[in-house]
Amino acid sequence: MDTLLAEESVLGCMLLFPEETENIHERLKAEMFSEAPLRRIYEACGQLRAEGKTPDFVTAQSVLGSSYQKLMLECCETAPSVSRLADYAGIVLEGWRVRELTAVAVSAQIEGGTSAELIARYRAALDRQEAITAALKEAGIKDFVEAATEYLQSLYEPDKSIKTGWRDFDRVVGGLQRKSVVVIAARPGKGKTDFALQMATQVALDHQVNYNSMEMPTDQLLQRVVSRGTKINSIRLRDRDLTEEDRAKIAKVLDLQAKCLKINFDETTHIDAEVVEGKIARYHPDVLFIDHLGLMSAREQKKNQWEEIAATTHELKALAMKHDLCIVELVQLSRATDGRRPTQGDLYGGAAVEQDADVVIALEVEKFEGFLSGDRSAEVTASILKNRHGGVGELKFAWQPQYHSYVSYETRYES
Numbered sequence: 091m092d093t094l095l096a097e098e099s100v101l102g103c104m105l106l107f108p109e110e111t112e113n114i115h116e117r118l119k120a121e122m123f124s125e126a127p128l129r130r131i132y133e134a135c136g137q138l139r140a141e142g143k144t145p146d147f148v149t150a151q152s153v154l155g156s157s158y159q160k161l162m163l164e165c166c167e168t169a170p171s172v173s174r175l176a177d178y179a180g181i182v183l184e185g186w187r188v189r190e191l192t193a194v195a196v197s198a199q200i201e202g203g204t205s206a207e208l209i210a211r212y213r214a215a216l217d218r219q220e221a222i223t224a225a226l227k228e229a230g231i232k233d234f235v236e237a238a239t240e241y242l243q244s245l246y247e248p249d250k251s252i253k254t255g256w257r258d259f260d261r262v263v264g265g266l267q268r269k270s271v272v273v274i275a276a277r278p279g280k281g282k283t284d285f286a287l288q289m290a291t292q293v294a295l296d297h298q299v300n301y302n303s304m305e306m307p308t309d310q311l312l313q314r315v316v317s318r319g320t321k322i323n324s325i326r327l328r329d330r331d332l333t334e335e336d337r338a339k340i341a342k343v344l345d346l347q348a349k350c351l352k353i354n355f356d357e358t359t360h361i362d363a364e365v366v367e368g369k370i371a372r373y374h375p376d377v378l379f380i381d382h383l384g385l386m387s388a389r390e391q392k393k394n395q396w397e398e399i400a401a402t403t404h405e406l407k408a409l410a411m412k413h414d415l416c417i418v419e420l421v422q423l424s425r426a427t428d429g430r431r432p433t434q435g436d437l438y439g440g441a442a443v444e445q446d447a448d449v450v451i452a453l454e455v456e457k458f459e460g461f462l463s464g465d466r467s468a469e470v471t472a473s474i475l476k477n478r479h480g481g482v483g484e485l486k487f488a489w490q491p492q493y494h495s496y497v498s499y500e501t502r503y504e505s
């Protein structure tokens with residue numbers, strides 16, 4: 091990418107995604123842009139921010155006047171991706187460095203001088219560059235005093251973790267922590283989606299949730315939510331084997347859920363971290379579910395699926411950190427766990443998934459005879475295999491797959 095395009099892309103990101111680009115003024119200065127009109131747009135956005143306003147396309151144009159409209163549109167039309175903002179900023183910075191040093195070389199050629207004088211000129215230019223970049227705070231780096239002050243302040247704020255409504259789970263795991271990745275693992279068909287979907291709807295009572303299912307359409311997810319809410323066997327919902335009384339009950343439950351739940355279902359297939367970042371920018375979720383990780387793609391093509399999962403989970407962890415949300419990934423467990431307790435080594439995607447996760451929960455269902463119906467349930471052991479901020483151990487749930495419902499009923503854990 092050439093420098094001019096990178097400069098336009100930075101400005102395009104700023105105009106299109108003002109909330110996601112707040113920190114850009116800590117990385118770049120107006121003089122680093124090669125052309126005066128681009129510098130002016132950058133300055134105008136900075137000026138608006140200093141006044142406490144959000145510098146989007148409309149507000150920036152109100153400061154700059156209509157003569158800038160064409161150039162601003164051009165910047166937006168570079169189709170910038172906000173997830174690559176740091177890359178664009180890096181190219182702009184590098185372009186500015188090269189231009190400055192080229193200017194020293196050109197003036198030395200015109201004015202002449204000894205080699206010692208030429209070196210002194212270069213030294214002065216490099217010192218000037220260093221002074222400017224040192225004054226710009228490197229994004230993400232905090233000194234100890236700053237970090238300690240922020241931490242102390244946070245102790246006076248209420249607990250910001252996101253509670254799932256399962257009391258024992260919240261006590262052991264601490265709910266869903268922001269900036270973290272939670273992995274829910276099980277063998278195929280062993281209740282990951284039921285567990286995650288129930289967690290998602292419970293969390294959505296108080297928080298914004300985005301549920302991405304790459305293997306099930308929204309109506310099938312809703313069928314599960316309705317089945318749990320009405321205690322109507324999902325087979326009857328599937329077959330439309332319903333009485334008038336059932337339909338009235340369903341309408342009532344759906345009406346209540348539509349009023350209370352802050353949740354978007356998304357059935358887009360073939361998503362990668364860039365698409366996920368677009369969803370975060372659009373819906374601002376507190377918790378984002380990926381059902382399931384093996385169906386996502388990495389941004390860049392990888393040699394095999396294993397590497398692809400490793401890259402994807404790493405990118406998702408970076409998104410959770412950057413956007414202050416919790417990402418819940420559903421992951422398959424290997425066939426080797428049939429008949430024995432799963433371990434972290436059984437995660438599909440291996441060590442990379444395990445390393446990037448803050449919490450790993452493996453679900454194991456006891457064997458049961460025939461189809462479950464009526465009030466029957468299967469015992470599920472949710473083994474907390476990894477818990478970065480607390481103890482590990484086991485939680486017990488009663489699972490009713492006929493109603494897609496989990497009830498927490500026993501806790502055994504070691505701290």
Ligand SMILES: Nc1ncnc2c1ncn2[C@@H]1O[C@H](COP(=O)(O)OP(=O)(O)OP(=O)(O)O)[C@@H](O)[C@H]1O
Pocket residue numbers: 276277278279280281282283284285305323324325382461462463491492493
């Ligand atoms: N009405 C029903 N009565 C009994 N069991 C049911 C009913 N509907 C679905 N099931 C069972 O519930 C389970 C659903 O599991 P779920 O989809 O949550 O698992 P999963 O781990 O997400 O699977 P995958 O990884 O294949 O998506 C399946 O085993 C299915 O056979």
